[in-house]
Amino acid sequence: MNIRKRTYLSRRKKAIRQILFSKRVLTIYIEVLIFNLFPKKHMDKSMDVVFQEPERVNLLGYFLCDLLKTKVSTVEGRKKAGKIKGTVRFVAGEMACTATFRAAGIEISCEQPLAFKVQIRGELSGLVDLALGASYVLYLLLKRIRVKGDVFVLLRVVSLFKTKPGKQQ
Amino acid sequence: MTKFIDYAADLLGEDRVFVDPEILERYSEDWTEIPARAPDVVMKVRSTEEVQAILQAANRESMPIVPRVANTNIGGLAIPEMGGAVLDLTEMNRIVETNEADMYAIIEPGVTWGEMKTHLANNHPRLRFAYSLSPPKSSILANCLMDGLTNLSLLHGTTAHWINGVEAVLPNGEIVRTGIGAVASNWCTKAPMPDLTGLFVNFQGTTGIVTKLSVQLWPNHPFRKRFFVLAYNTDEMYDLINHLVRAEVCDDIGGLSWPVGKMLFGNLNPLFRDPNEPEQFLYLDISAEYEDLFDCKLKVVERIINEQRRRGVRLEPPLEVRKLVKVSPGFEKFADFPVELDFLLKLGGLSWIGTFGPISKWKEGVRRGMRMMEDRGFPPIVVTRPMQGGHFGVLRFMAIFDKADTKRVQQVKELNETLCDLVISLGFFPYKTPAWVIRRHRDKFDPGFLELLGKVRSVMDPNGIMNPGKWPL
Numbered sequence: 113m114n115i116r117k118r119t120y121l122s123r124r125k126k127a128i129r130q131i132l133f134s135k136r137v138l139t140i141y142i143e144v145l146i147f148n149l150f151p152k153k154h155m156d157k158s159m160d161v162v163f164q165e166p167e168r169v170n171l172l173g174y175f176l177c178d179l180l181k182t183k184v185s186t187v188e189g190r191k192k193a194g195k196i197k198g199t200v201r202f203v204a205g206e207m208a209c210t211a212t213f214r215a216a217g218i219e220i221s222c223e224q225p226l227a228f229k230v231q232i233r234g235e236l237s238g239l240v241d242l243a244l245g246a247s248y249v250l251y252l253l254l255k256r257i258r259v260k261g262d263v264f265v266l267l268r269v270v271s272l273f274k275t276k277p278g279k280q281q
Numbered sequence: 282m283t284k285f286i287d288y289a290a291d292l293l294g295e296d297r298v299f300v301d302p303e304i305l306e307r308y309s310e311d312w313t314e315i316p317a318r319a320p321d322v323v324m325k326v327r328s329t330e331e332v333q334a335i336l337q338a339a340n341r342e343s344m345p346i347v348p349r350v351a352n353t354n355i356g357g358l359a360i361p362e363m364g365g366a367v368l369d370l371t372e373m374n375r376i377v378e379t380n381e382a383d384m385y386a387i388i389e390p391g392v393t394w395g396e397m398k399t400h401l402a403n404n405h406p407r408l409r410f411a412y413s414l415s416p417p418k419s420s421i422l423a424n425c426l427m428d429g430l431t432n433l434s435l436l437h438g439t440t441a442h443w444i445n446g447v448e449a450v451l452p453n454g455e456i457v458r459t460g461i462g463a464v465a466s467n468w469c470t471k472a473p474m475p476d477l478t479g480l481f482v483n484f485q486g487t488t489g490i491v492t493k494l495s496v497q498l499w500p501n502h503p504f505r506k507r508f509f510v511l512a513y514n515t516d517e518m519y520d521l522i523n524h525l526v527r528a529e530v531c532d533d534i535g536g537l538s539w540p541v542g543k544m545l546f547g548n549l550n551p552l553f554r555d556p557n558e559p560e561q562f563l564y565l566d567i568s569a570e571y572e573d574l575f576d577c578k579l580k581v582v583e584r585i586i587n588e589q590r591r592r593g594v595r596l597e598p599p600l601e602v603r604k605l606v607k608v609s610p611g612f613e614k615f616a617d618f619p620v621e622l623d624f625l626l627k628l629g630g631l632s633w634i635g636t637f638g639p640i641s642k643w644k645e646g647v648r649r650g651m652r653m654m655e656d657r658g659f660p661p662i663v664v665t666r667p668m669q670g671g672h673f674g675v676l677r678f679m680a681i682f683d684k685a686d687t688k689r690v691q692q693v694k695e696l697n698e699t700l701c702d703l704v705i706s707l708g709f710f711p712y713k714t715p716a717w718v719i720r721r722h723r724d725k726f727d728p729g730f731l732e733l734l735g736k737v738r739s740v741m742d743p744n745g746i747m748n749p750g751k752w753p754l
Binding site for chain 2: 166167168169170171172174175177178179182204205206207208222235236237240241243244
């Protein structure tokens with residue numbers, strides 16, 4: 113193995129190590145551990161999904177509200193939603209709306225957000241498929257969806273969307 | 282009156298003749314803004330012979346007779362505006378015959394969409410009837426006699442086109458059969474007889490009471506899907522419909538304006554539209570007997586939509602309704618027909634200007650009509666459907682309102698009048714025509730048409746006892 117290749121591999125290992133043991137990722141590990149070992153009490157209760165301005169909701173907003181209500185109707189869904197903090201923007205076709213995740217619940221708004229943690233953009237059919245469990249990676253590769261923002265928040269949203277509907281709990 | 286009621290009680294039994302004001306009240310109105318009027322008596326009949334006897338007696342006494350089944354016509358057509366007797370036909374609800382080989386059924390007036398669907402699913406799964414957007418409890422026979430529309434109307438026209446013939450009781454008690462059933466036992470076609478069935482179609486019960494109807498059934502294809510296509514621009518959606526219609530691959534195509542989508546999610550009075558959200562939804566029904574034909578039809582639809590999108594038409598790709606339901610259960614309402622669109626009735630009142638006319642005038646009609654509704658504070662609910670291969674189309678403006686709010690009821694009346702003036706000026710005319718429409722637009726009719734209609738009516742019903750006030754001449 114020549115020196116060049118060895119240096120490259122060593123740099124790559126270092127980079128991976130840096131990511132895996134970065135403060136941010138370690139925080140997530142700890143959060144996940146805590147969430148799984150000691151689920152927060154509010155996870156056992158229902159989680160509200162509400163509109164910020166009920167009179168000014170577009171179709172995507174209603175759609176997202178229904179979807180999130182289904183997802184957080186299970187303990188698993190509530191656990192996953194509880195891990196998301198901040199605003200996620202969804203753009204389907206020409207429609208857009210945001211879901212702001214807070215400890216108390218999720219608020220949906222169709223106003224242009226000042227900031228968002230992550231944006232998921234695609235055609236409505238693509239987003240429906242994702243909500244039904246289609247592969248994000250595949251859809252990203254196929255360019256059926258595009259994302260920008262914090263990848264960790266994105267992964268949590270993905271995880272929430274992948275929650276299988278179960279009996280309401 | 283008393284003599285007539287006593288006669289009816291002797292004939293039917295006292296348990297089927299009602300004069301209790303509370304019961305009469307229930308027969309006094311429908312969902313519309315049209316003023317209520319209670320009948321003097323309500324009678325429930327169970328056979329052609331009973332209808333015959335009642336009509337003979339009513340004719341002798343000059344007693345108004347109003348036939349009624351589910352009363353879901355949205356035109357005030359079963360409101361006894363001159364009192365008299367309401368003949369409730371709901372208990373005449375037998376499916377007399379289902380002929381699988383010749384694909385027809387003979388039904389009585391009380392047979393509902395829901396019953397027919399269950400009957401065919403249980404006994405003749407290879408056959409289907411088409412279904413309308415009306416509730417499952419609505420009468421098929423009444424729908425057929427009033428040129429109703431269903432999810433096979435793009436292929437086969439209004440339900441009146443599917444009638445092979447009728448058995449009807451004339452006001453003098455005579456019984457008549459029309460269609461090939463007048464001469465043959467197999468009641469499979471209207472042709473080649475003189476079309477006397479037409480004497481009972483769209484006459485709104487003013488020429489007699491139809492007690493049996495032979496109606497065509499259709500093959501129940503095993504491959505079937507329903508899609509939604511969201512269109513951001515109304516005009517562009519109608520261009521897409523034109524392309525789809527001419528490709529002849531869809532069983533049904535329907536356009537629904539944006540408020541309907543929000544109502545599915547529980548917003549009963551949607552007045553706000555985000556400028557970036559679709560103006561219209563299109564639903565498409567596609568079916569086929571064989572999988573390869575079905576795939577082929579799907580490909581054609583996909584191709585048409587993709588071509589339009591490449592040209593810059595702003596459409597979302599088709600969304601399968603079954604998938605949507607999994608994500609958003611609100612869409613269940615549109616997953617299968619017949620359907621209880623209960624969200625339309627939550628405020629108590631529902632009225633519409635539902636018309637047939639040239640699809641070439643849809644764009645203008647929809648644009649202007651929606652603006653009129655918005656200006657008056659109504660959600661602009663519009664339904665459009667191409668019919669019979671696209672030779673004509675449905676244009677329907679729907680208003681939902683609180684029936685207890687008299688001011689709103691008056692606003693609905695004024696809205697309907699304005700919308701009606703608009704659509705008639707564009708070449709449309711209301712189906713299940715409310716009497717007020719005919720009175721308001723009498724001057725637009727061909728005088729010869731009115732004269733002939735009058736002559737026919739006076740021959741059929743010389744004493745004017747049948748549903749008086751409807752189709753007023």
